[in-house]
Amino acid sequence: MILIIDFLNSNNLNINDISTMYVNRGPGSFAGIRNSLSTIKAIHVAKKIDYYCYSFKDFDDENDLNYGNIPNLCNKFKIKKNLINPIYIS
Numbered sequence: 001m002i003l004i005i006d007f008l009n010s011n012n013l014n015i016n017d018i019s020t021m022y023v024n025r026g027p028g029s030f031a032g033i034r035n036s037l038s039t040i041k042a043i044h045v046a047k048k049i050d051y052y053c054y055s056f057k058d059f060d061d062e063n064d065l066n067y068g069n070i071p072n073l074c075n076k077f078k079i080k081k082n083l084i085n086p087i088y089i090s
Contacts, residue, residue: 021051022070
């Protein structure tokens, strides 16, 4: 969360200026991915900001793979938003 706040501050943005977030769900370390997804899910719950969880494997047939093109690729490949629905056991 500190990195997100620093990013927003360095770009003169507020969390309320964000309407959609994109998070890479791997490949990567399990702990790193879990922490990223938990942070994004918490922001979604608190601020109702939509998010898309993608993997570069989702875009295997694409030649233009770069982070700036992720929103277009999510639309093109019909990546679903708010994909992660945890099950809470009580």
